[in-house]
Amino acid sequence: MERNPMRRQLAIMRQSLFDQGHVDEQFVQLEELQDDANPNFVEEVVTLYYRDSARIILNIEQALERKPFDFRKLDAYMHQFKGSSSSIGAKKVKAESTLFREYCKSGNGEGCMRSFQQLKKEYATLRKKLGTYFQLARQAGPVETASRPK
Amino acid sequence: MFNLRKSMALTLPLGEASDQDKWDNGGLERKRQLLIEIVLRSRLTALMVDGDTTCWVLKQELLRSYGVQTLGVDNGRDAIDLIASDAAFNLIIIEKILPVLNGLEVTRQICEIGMRCKMLAVTAYSGESERQAFLATSVDVFIEKPLDLEHLVPILRELDRQ
Numbered sequence: 292m293e294r295n296p297m298r299r300q301l302a303i304m305r306q307s308l309f310d311q312g313h314v315d316e317q318f319v320q321l322e323e324l325q326d327d328a329n330p331n332f333v334e335e336v337v338t339l340y341y342r343d344s345a346r347i348i349l350n351i352e353q354a355l356e357r358k359p360f361d362f363r364k365l366d367a368y369m370h371q372f373k374g375s376s377s378s379i380g381a382k383k384v385k386a387e388s389t390l391f392r393e394y395c396k397s398g399n400g401e402g403c404m405r406s407f408q409q410l411k412k413e414y415a416t417l418r419k420k421l422g423t424y425f426q427l428a429r430q431a432g433p434v435e436t437a438s439r440p441k
Numbered sequence: 442m443f444n445l446r447k448s449m450a451l452t453l454p455l456g457e458a459s460d461q462d463k464w465d466n467g468g469l470e471r472k473r474q475l476l477i478e479i480v481l482r483s484r485l486t487a488l489m490v491d492g493d494t495t496c497w498v499l500k501q502e503l504l505r506s507y508g509v510q511t512l513g514v515d516n517g518r519d520a521i522d523l524i525a526s527d528a529a530f531n532l533i534i535i536e537k538i539l540p541v542l543n544g545l546e547v548t549r550q551i552c553e554i555g556m557r558c559k560m561l562a563v564t565a566y567s568g569e570s571e572r573q574a575f576l577a578t579s580v581d582v583f584i585e586k587p588l589d590l591e592h593l594v595p596i597l598r599e600l601d602r603q
């Protein structure tokens with residue numbers, strides 16, 4: 292049977308998200324929650340994540356402009372950001388969040404700023420990659436899914 | 442946008458799917474190969490206390506996929522007020538960083554009220570001291586975010602047996 296080329300491209304794109312370390316197994320759990328009743332669940336949750344986390348990013352940026360750093364506040368912001376990032380399986384973003392928090396705990400302001408710059412890069416990269424992925428997924432159309440017994 | 446699943450039957454991943462299985466036929470073959478079902482006999486209820494919308498939505502959908510009726514609040518004060526008004530739940534899932542009252546204080550006050558149910562702290566991990574602080578407040582289980590099936594399913598089974 293000839294495979295749908297768009298579906299094949301989608302599968303390759305999806306695999307690269309994992310292979311390049313952008314997402315982890317939590318992303319699979321999101322996919323598990325997607326079904327006929329929620330056909331766009333993953334995209335909707337990711338959209339929600341980027342909408343809400345933008346506020347936290349802004350809070351951290353503003354906090355990093357104030358000297359001396361309030362490391363307790365910075366850590367609290369990043370705690371929340373890390374939680375929502377891990378919930379969508381954003382692996383690299385989560386890793387940078389962890390590093391940022393370690394710098395907060397050790398009172399390393401330079402480390403915080405460096406880590407935050409890297410975090411924003413990973414955050415933006417993931418957003419771009421997932422945006423392309425979801426666009427292709429929409430073009431490829433819905434996937435046949437298993438029917439759960441009632 | 443987020444719909445309640447109709448079925449109470451649910452599935453658990455047993456192992457890794459091949460890359461080919463993941464998208465061919467919409468993952469149908471993967472599900473056949475890997476998944477088992479568990480069915481909850483009881484209608485369980487859960488209160489979620491989390492100020493982060495993304496986390497809240499995901500936990501809600503995960504619990505609802507197992508037939509658990511969920512209610513959510515986004516701050517500690519509302520959680521306490523709800524419990525104090527005699528609302529009963531089988532399960533409370535609580536985050537540490539919350540508006541108004543933090544998760545640790547909320548769990549302490551819930552215990553003081555005398556509410557008896559399974560309590561899970563599900564939070565972005567800050568270190569062993571955070572885990573110990575939560576466990577000292579009578580939280581039953583401490584889970585690093587995200588809430589995963591490996592932790593959740595045994596808890597639901599246990600609650601279902603009670």
